[in-house]
Amino acid sequence: MGNLGQSLKLDTLLVHGGSAPGPSGATKPPIVQASAFAYDTAEELEDIFRGRAVGQVYTRIGNPTLESLEKRLTVVEDGISTILTASGMAAITTAVMAIVRAGDEILSSSSLFGGTYSLFKDTLGNFGVKTRFVDPTDLDALAAGISAATRLIFVESIGNPKMDVPDLAAIAAIAKQHGIPLLVDATVSTPYLARAKYLGADVVIHSTSKYINGTANSIGGAIVDCGTFNWQSEKFPHFEPYFKKYRNFAFSARVRKLIHKDLGACAAPFNAFLNGEGLETLALRMERHCANALKLATFLKGHEKVGWVNYPGLPDSPYFAVANRQFNGRFGGLLTFGLKDRASAFRVINALKLAKNLANIGDTKTLVIHPASTICADYTAEVKALMGVSEELVRVSTGIEDAEDIIADFAAALDQL
Amino acid sequence: MNLTVNGKSATIEAQGNVSVLQLLDLLNVSQKEYVTVELNGDILDRESFAASPVQDGDTVEFLYFMGGGAL
CATH class of the missing domain: 3.90.1150.10 (Aspartate Aminotransferase, domain 1)
Known part of the structure; x- marks a missing residue:
């Protein structure tokens, strides 16, 4: 059976997209409850560490059960790669920290989940990253909020709990004009209301704990790289080694090989399995x-x-x-x-x-x-x-x-x- | 056609020109959607896989970002 492509409707992709048969034809991915993965030779493990071969090393970096849901979310969101995280907050933290450095600025919607506001204002603020909070429905204010130090725009597709709905395509145009990526937390809208990529998002964030999981039985987060942003830019010199080696996967590579690896906020295999179960009925x-x-x-x-x-x-x-x-x-x-x-x-x-x-x-x-x-x-x-x-x-x-x-x-x- | 693939010698049975895109199939490269290809020291854009010919004696590296910790 071949791979299922993007010609299918969303409801079908949610059930089938990106899925691969499990052992013995199982229609569910195996829950690989293992911390580490062994190889016969030192050369094999060296190849994987150098990126010459595909393979799992350690569940903090990757795991077959996580990879199964990562591939499904990539297909559903029409992205190029997904990284699962321990929670939605871990997804935001990881994605944003992959992009900003001390001295940089975030231009964020002021209509935010409280945890995200706290992350930007206090936690990242303490590390020298300044956030300007602007009404996301005021496009003039958004454009005026961008400085030479701004490195990303962050918005929620539907503000929680303000319930405002920013014009994502218009905000994406502002981001594009300034050569910075648009990160969209699409937890409340989910892919069912819209694929955020099609509205201009460069990176889509989900707290999979919410509608994707659906029955409130496990925490999780996801970072979807839409592959739409050109990271080869003087604004992002820290992406240069990743762009040089991995081209349009530069963001995913920097997340996976540096920030996610170092922060260590990995998803648990069983949680990933349960979140994947929820995705089917989203x-x-x-x-x-x-x-x-x-x-x-x-x-x-x-x-x-x-x-x-x-x-x-x-x-x-x-x-x-x-x-x-x-x-x-x-x-x-x-x-x-x-x-x-x-x-x-x-x-x-x-x-x-x-x-x-x-x-x-x-x-x-x-x-x-x-x-x-x-x-x-x-x-x-x-x-x-x-x-x-x-x-x-x-x-x-x-x-x-x-x-x-x-x-x-x-x-x-x-x-x- | 003899190539050096990921540091090892490899012989490809193929008639006519072979593109990088075709090489991915001929070598049964895993997870093609995520692979980056380095041909004779140059990283290729994905869009150029189909238009990039592989020739006898070339050195090809397949690279993945999903695995271990090293850049």
Whole structure:
């Protein structure tokens, strides 16, 4: 049986793309729960270390189970290579640290997952990398935020929890004009809403723990190299040895052979297996996530005790037009809504019976959280405002239960106010 | 046609001209989608594999970035 090409539709690629038969014709990859890989001769291992031969060495650098999902994600995203990591945060850290050095700048969306904001502001800030945070829907501000030291633009395809939707193609044009790569965290949109490469991303990041995994049973991250950026540039002299030897794989090689190897945030084989299991059903689940989120958003929008609803799929959302265009009429499973204040938000969360109160998104179960008191609790009022987090805001990751039951759960909880 | 492939002698049975792209198949090179090819000391762009002829006496190196830790 030959390789499956890109002529297939996404839903088919998610099931079959990049898959290879396992031992004895197994339709699943083996879970290779091994730390290291032995060779008969010193010459063989030398060849692998020198890059002259393909082979596994040590699971921190690579592993057959990881490689199986890496190849599948590469096909799904139409990239040239993928590196799995221990988590989505590990993926962002690894990808960004492969590109920036002390003295460089990151131009980042201000609408970010809290962990990413902290990584850029504090952790990388302490190593001499400055980040400018700009509203990603303000293209003039983005262009103005680029300095001679800027080495990458980072955005989320759908901001979490702000729920804004930047025009990725327009941002990609700005990045291209300045000769810097565009990194897109596509965790919330997933390949189901759009392949970020087709919207101009040079590197796509996923927290596979979320919708790709789908059932919240294992953490993981992925860095997809789209192969679209030319790393042979005076802005990136540290890529020169990698470009010289590996050409369009320069980014993947620098990640794999230096940053990922040194940071050591590798994926666990069993987690990679489970995330790969989830990938097969991504389209089916996302279809329901999207449908349920729109139904719940519409219900909340019409409820007298709800102050506002932010879901890009609502026609009066300021992000509807961009989202509708770049995501082909799909808007994801995440939404936020506002009540009167923190106390009323807490009362509704406490009264929900189906929806789980926890810090995650992308599960089959409907999830809620009060970001201001939890995942964004460490941030000042000014930073919270930048992220679109207010005291009355509740975030919902709409699950795949029957929409009537989800709506009934929220209706009953809102009756408590 | 006699070549030096990854430091070892190799003989290729082929009629007419052979391109680098064809050589990948003739030598059954693994993971072709990820391989970088060095022909007589020059790294080739992937786009030029089909148009790059291999000749008797050439030295060819196949390189992979996915394996060990050395650059």
